[in-house]
Amino acid sequence: MKILTKWLRSYLPQLGAGDKELAEDLTLRGIAVEGIFDLGSGNGSLFEMDITTNRVDAMNHYGIAREAAAIYGTPLAPLDQTLPEPRTAAEPFPVRIEAEDGCGRFTARVLRGITIGPSRDWFPGAEVATWFGLLEQKCISNAVDATNFAWLAMGQPTHAFDLDKLEGGIVVRRARKGERLKTLDGVDRELDPGDLIIADHAKPVGLAGVMGGWDTMITAATTNVLIEAAWFDPMAVRRTARRHGLHTDASHRFERGADFNAAPVASALVSRILLANGGWVEGDLADERVPALEARTARRRPITLAITEVRRILGTTIDEEGITAATVEHVLTGLGCRLANQSVNAEKPVWLVKLPGWRLDLEREIDLIEEVARVYGYNRFANTLPAFGHGVQALPWAESEAAVRRILLAAGFHEAIGSTFCPAAEAAQTAPQPGLVVPLGNPLSEEAGVLRPSLIPGMLTMIAGNLHRDVSDVRLFELGAVFSGATDKVVERPSLAFAAAGVLPEQGALRPGRVMDFFDVKGVVGQVLSCFQSRATYFDRFAPEAGLMPPWLHPHRAARMAVDGATVGWFGQLHPREAAARKFRETVFAGELHLDRLYKLPLRQPSARDISRFQPVHRDFSLILDRGIPWERIEHALRGLAIPEMIDFRPREVFRDARLGEQEYSLLLGVTFQAADRTLREEELNALQTSLVEALGRTGARLRT
Secondary structure: OEEEHHHHHHHOOOOOOOHHHHHHHHHHOOOEEEEEEEOOOOOOEEEEEEOOHHHHHHOOHHHHHHHHHHHHOOOOOOOOOOOOOOOEOOOOOOEEEOOOOOEEEEEEEEEEOOOOOOOOEEEOOEEHHHHHHHOOOOOOOHHHHHHHHHHHHHOOOEEEEEHHHOOOOEEEEEOOOOOEEEEOOOOEEEOOOOOEEEEOOOOEEEEOOOEEEOOOOOOOOOOOEEEEEEEEOHHHHHHHHHHOOOOOHHHHHHOOOOOOOOHHHHHHHHHHHHHOOOOEEEEEEEEEEOHHHHHHOOOOOOEEEEHHHHHHHHOOEOOOOOOOHHHHHHHHHHOOOEEEEOOOOOOOOEEEEEOOOOOOOOOOHHHHHHHHHHHHOHHHEOOOOOOOOOOOOOOOOHHHHHHHHHHHHHOOOEEOOOOOEEOHHHHHHHOOOOOOOOEOOOOOOHHHOEEOOOOHHHHHHHHHHHHOOOOOEEEEEEEEEEEEEEOOEEEEEEEEEEEEEEEOOOOOOOOOOOEOOHHHHHHHHHHHHOOEOOOOEEEEOOOHHHOOOOOOEEEEEEEEEEEOOEEEEEEEEEOHHHHHHOOOOOOEEEEEEEHHHHOOOOEOOOOOOOOOOOOOEEEEEEEEEEOOOOHHHHHHHHHHHOOOOEEEEEEEEEEOOHHHOOOEEEEEEEEEEOOOOOOOOHHHHHHHHHHHHHHHHHOOOEEOO
């Protein structure tokens, strides 16, 4: 936002600091000045400000002037609210608040005999034409510019209605089904029953806190005006603005929390400018309030603050005097707080701090301590490290996570970090359990509407970002948290997602690069699972008609990962439907592991043994197996024998022949026997082979004759 130092100094008549010094001191106190532009000819400077959303009170000239007054201890001139006495003793304009959950305060002032014309410098402190020109703010008419002036001066949105176009009084209520409103941007809008609106006794005349209506706007023919200044609930304004796709200066302010007590002041500022061109006030100010919302904002409970706690939290300063009671009182009173000393010990005062209505971000004692430190100056504290007497403790699964990361990096994968949020549609498709997706109460966008139940959506988005930019070899993984449960009880679990596509890199002249396939990915997954000690690790899949495979995987080119009988994840080729939706031309393989289940298992510890000096013996077994018998069953049976002398076994050849039958295949199994302390005799080998053949027979395999 843009701030004029000339405008600031009208509120700080005794400010001695130059513009550059002021910019530096404001920035050091968290009111960041990103740029300074000299306007020349005695016009001061233009500050480009970057104000954080929690400091909406500083998004205006008077708010920043208040900060400068607290920093330098200089007096802050009050906003001039003087108005001529009402010419007639009419009753206040009728106002009624029906939507008490959406509107906490509504003020209305009637001005008659107003002349609508161009803006000019009406009087000192309201140099509308000059200041707007320096800000490059377009001047429209004195009515519109007066409301913009109040916004830029003190951050309070206001609105001016043509009084003669209002029927009866003002009612703040929810819209009724079927009602329509043409807003000031010329759009005819259908209202929703959830919209907070301003209406007269016959029709809607404005979206509360967002935009006024077309039919009651000020024109050159207007002579009687109703000035509105109000306080609207942030959530009510935000819902209405989002529903209609609007974001205005008014909604920006109200969505972040306006000052409950600012409405009468802003109404007076607008009225002063309009009355400078002629006219008079009719009746008293109408001021309707909702006590419940006033108690939540302007009448919040005071906060207890002790000087001992201030010193304990903030520590030592470079000044010998340090943080004194006078320092605390000076800072907080300068920011608008009111302090009452509740302590009988003069050296260690305890204050009861009443908070100003414009600082809704102050809620606890620690917030007040932070304000003291901020205004006092962070650069005035000594550079000391906090005392810490304990060692750093790693998380219980840190070693396991490091092992998984090490294997994937060695396999050529690159670690990535995705968003914690994802679209609701993708979450529903990739969630391990349906119905347990956690929605956000206030999402930033539809693309970030829920907490991710799976890492797959973000992983596929990152893969797409690479493939669509002509990256031929993509291998990514992410170690992160996934979420499930209900809004009131969210369960967070560690997870691993990986995806790969493209061509494997060349490995010398004899092994040129080739397109990645399913078994390349399976090999990497197997290495990850082999990190953990388990009784049995195997891969299988379910028939497509069973409906048990994840919908984002190809029904015939995917597998389940199981450890000790429990599912730990899925991997395989991406479903053609998903690939088409993301415009993948390449074959993409992806998978996800539930690391919380793997982390319950101990890591496999590497062990070394002496190489035997005795001769190994190699034996081949030609087996005939049914096509339904996977290699995992053979491997499980052989490991179950626990024969120390059987140091290695592996499939050497798979043979399929019509003579064996369509449902059978032949497997050549190679086994190596070797003892550590002797040469194996023939009778020992025969006994080992007999045990091995019997174990294979129990799996359904038989020796080929």
